[in-house]
Structure formats: structure tokens, C-alpha cells
Amino acid sequence: MGIESEVKFEASTRDLQKLAAARILRRSDGQLPRHKYLVSTYFDTPKLLLRKNGVSLRVRQTGKKRVQTIKTVNGGIALGRGEWEHRLQGDEPDLRAARGTALEPLLSGKLKRDLEPIFATHVQRTFLPLRSGNSRIELALDEGHVRAGRKSSPLAEVELELKKGTASDLFKAARLVAGLAPVKLALKSKSEHGYDLIADQPSRVFYGSKITLQHDTSIAAAFQVIGRSVLRHIAANEPAVRAADPEGVHQMRVGVRRLRAAIAVFSELLDCRQTEQIKRDLKWLAGKLAPVRDLDVFLKGKIASFEGSDSPAAGLPELKSELIYRRDIAAEAAKAAIATARYRLLIFNVLEWIEDGKWLKQSRSHGKRKIRPFAAELFERRTRKARRKAKRAGEVDAHARHRLRIAIKKLRYALYFFETLYSHDGSAKALSRYKKYLKDLQDNLGALNDIAVHQKLAIKLAAGSGGPKPELVSYAAGMIAGCERSEIQPILTEVTATARKLRRARSFWR
Secondary structure, three states, X not given: OEEEEEEEEEOOHHHHHHHHHOHHHOOOOOOXXXXXXXXEEEEEOOOOHHHHOOEEEEEEEEOOEEEEEEEEOOOOOOXXXXXXXXXEOOOOXXXXXXXXXXXXXXXXXXXXXXXXXXXXEEEEEEEEEEEEOOXXXXXXXXXXXXXXXXXXXXXXXXXXXXXXXXXXXXXHHHHHHHHHOOOEEOOOOHHHHHHHXXXXXXXXXXXXXXXXXXXXXXXHHHHHHHHHHHHHHHHOOHHHHHOOOHHHHHXXXXXXXXHHHHHXXXXXHHOOHHHHHHHHHHHHHHHHHHHHHHHHHHHHHHHHHHHOOOOOOOOHHHHHHHHXXXXXXXXXXXXXXXXXXXXXHHHHHHHHHHHHOHHHHHOHHHHOOEHHHHHHHHHHHHHXXXXXXXXXXXXXXXXXHHHHHHHHHHHHHHHHHHHHHOOOOOOXXXXXXXXXXXXXXXXXXXXXXXXXXXXXHHHHHHOOOOOOOHHHHHHHHHXXXXXXXXXXHHHHHHHHHHHHHHXXXXXXXX
């Protein structure tokens, strides 16, 4: 097996032309660029068995040459992935050559019968060999399209593949390219573009991937697995944010929160100036995304429920119109944020930080510790804190409940990161109950927080909406706020009961 180490960027045709003409990318030895036309046919079953198992299979044609390539598909953005190549005599895959590859566990007679071509990419590739430090890097400028039946979509990408040398030199070369043209870190492989074309979902919402860790994984390697996954969660929702999809905005915000939570979990490991800059940029992005979510919750929750009542309140259509207007303005602000150079560089900087950050060079002894005892210490410490805050959950003031909510969220983030360490042994049943109590608590505390947000919004709307019939908008907002206040006590009763169960729950990590 080979490990393909590369950084990929999305680009425009103009970007590719600019890079092809850039003097700084030309070799000093006078070596000229090479050009190839590549046709790659991807195979899978009608039920997309390979994709579901994180494997891709293609046959690439370059002139008379045919090469079969099997690759692993990462659950997150990563620098490297497994790759197996085999020279073919014809256009059909050779499954005998798949032994010893990531495809081997799926090999069967049924797979051989069901395997079929599902889409193909047609690419004109320009190769530019580079030197970065002492490393040898191949820069490829790809322009073409992916085709599935009668459907097609354009492709324009920049690939930098490390042929020999270090990741640091690869990122230096990638940063040079990003400085020459406004390219963006690519989230999808060419195979993923093809699968999206089949599904006809170019801007679908991405909900994050399951994080799988092994017991003997080091702390440093565990953070990298988590970081890659949550970075993909953030960046994969760019198309949905550009389409002003509120759920896509929310999922990007969830990804940002998870990455900030991971930084807090691994704070001792990650302590460096580079991390502090990443934290500042993530806080900036979170601030651009939050207003869309708050307004959308109000619209899909309270407004929708009041619309469905037998006698809708006076001013409700005007209030809904005002909230939709504000949400759309907030969605445009989020869309504008991800179009900025700051966001574009943030995504690239985070990848470089995960794969080759300064923390890797200064925290070697701590980073070599095993992840399971580290996770157990974390759960012990955070659970003790949450249980202490939960003792008087139904009696304390809103500020104290907010602190409890934050403690519960931190525990749920930790569970998301480390759940697979405990889900296959005798801890599974206790883990399941613990998860349910945390979810119920967070849902109810979140409902109380939403009410507090709505109260503040009602005050703002009462001060004047700026739209037509502001008095009706103000009346409806006040009426909903009053109704929500009556919901607080029943929710507090639920919080008290669930908090009691959490305090008595078995510690699954012991």
C-alpha cells in the first residue's frame, strides 16, 4: 500500500490560468510543464456498497495505458490516505488485484456480479514539478468535468502531491499557491463529486461523521482524527451556507463548536501561539453564524406552533414576515463571511495546524500518552463538575442554569469524541443511559435558553421593527413571550428529575 499525501484546492478556470503562467512556479532548471488527458471511470454497486464502506475503485485511461486504483475515503479532511494501484490490460477492474487492499473485506461473488461503472471524470491535467525546501512536490492543474449518464458538472482543481520530503514543505508550497490565486481548500475527492452528481445534491447539509478511535491511539493522533472530522463538518457545509440554507448554517456552527470544544479538551497538548490564532478566527466565524440559528429556531418552533392553533394571534403574519426578513439578512451575512479571505485562510490554516502544527513539535511526551485513560480522567472530572451543578438545577437562577447547560454540552462533546472507546465492552449499557440523561438535560436546558433568547428578541421588536405595522409585530412578540414564560416551570420540573438520574448514573468510564 502507498500513502498518497496531497493538498487539494478548488479553483476557477481563471485561477488555473493564473497559476500556469506564474513565474515563481516555474522550475529553475528549465523543465517544461507536461500535459495529459485523463479519463477515470468509477465503479460501484447499484446500492453504492463501496461508498458506504469508505472505498473508491476507478480505472484510469491515459492514452493506451490503463491503471486500476483503490483508495480509502476519509471521514474527515486529511493529508494522506491509502492507495493501491495495479496496471490493467483492459477497461474492466481486476478484483483479484484487490486482495490486500481496503476493498478486500467486501470481495464476494455478488460484488463481482453487481459492480458497474457509475460515473466518469474527464480531465485535462497540467503537471508542474516543484521544489519546496528539500522536498519534491508535483503540482497538477486539473480542468474538466464529471459525467454520470446525461448529468455533468465542471471540475477545476489544484493538487499538490508530496512525492518525496516533509509535510512542512508541502504546506509551504500550498501556501504559495493560495497566495497567488484565491483558491479554496477542496473538501471532496473527484469520486465524491461524482456521487453528489448521482444524488443530485450539490448543496446538501452535512451532519458530521462518526469518530472512531482505538484504545491504543496516542493523544496526539486522537486529536488529529477528531480535528480532521470536525474540520470537514465545518467546511462541507459551505455549499449549504452559500445557498442560505439555515440548517446548513446551523451545522457549520455545530462544527465550529465541536472544534472549539476539542481545543478545550486537548488544551494542554495544543498550548501554543498558533492555537490562539485559530481560536480567535473560530470565535469570529461562530459570531457570523449564530444569528441565523436563533431566528430560525423562533420561526420553526413558536411561530409555526402558533400558526397551527385554532385562533392565530393578531399580528402573527407581520411578526413572521419580520423574522423571515431578519433571518434572511443574517443568512446573507453568514454567506458573505465564508466568501472572505479570512474564512478561506482559516480552513487552510486549521488543516496545516492539525497535520503539521507547532504543538506537534513541543508536546511530544504528553502527546504519546494513550487516549483511553486520558478520556477516563476527562469524564471523571467533567461529570463531577456537572453533577455538582445539577444538585439544585430546578431552583437556581437563569445564569446558574446556563452554566449547567455549558457543563452538559462539554460532556456531550466529549462523548461525541470518545464514545467508540467505550461502546464495545461492558460499559455499553451504562453509556447508553448516560447519553440519554445528557441529551434530555441539554434539550430541556436548551429550551429554557431559547425562551431567554426570545424574551430579548421580543424586547427589541417591541422597540420598533422598522417594517410595516410595527404595533402588530410588537403585540404578537409580546404575546408569544408571555406564553413562553408559562412553559418555564414544567421544563424546570423535567430538568430536576433528569438531573437526579444523572447524579445516580453509573460511571461507564471506570
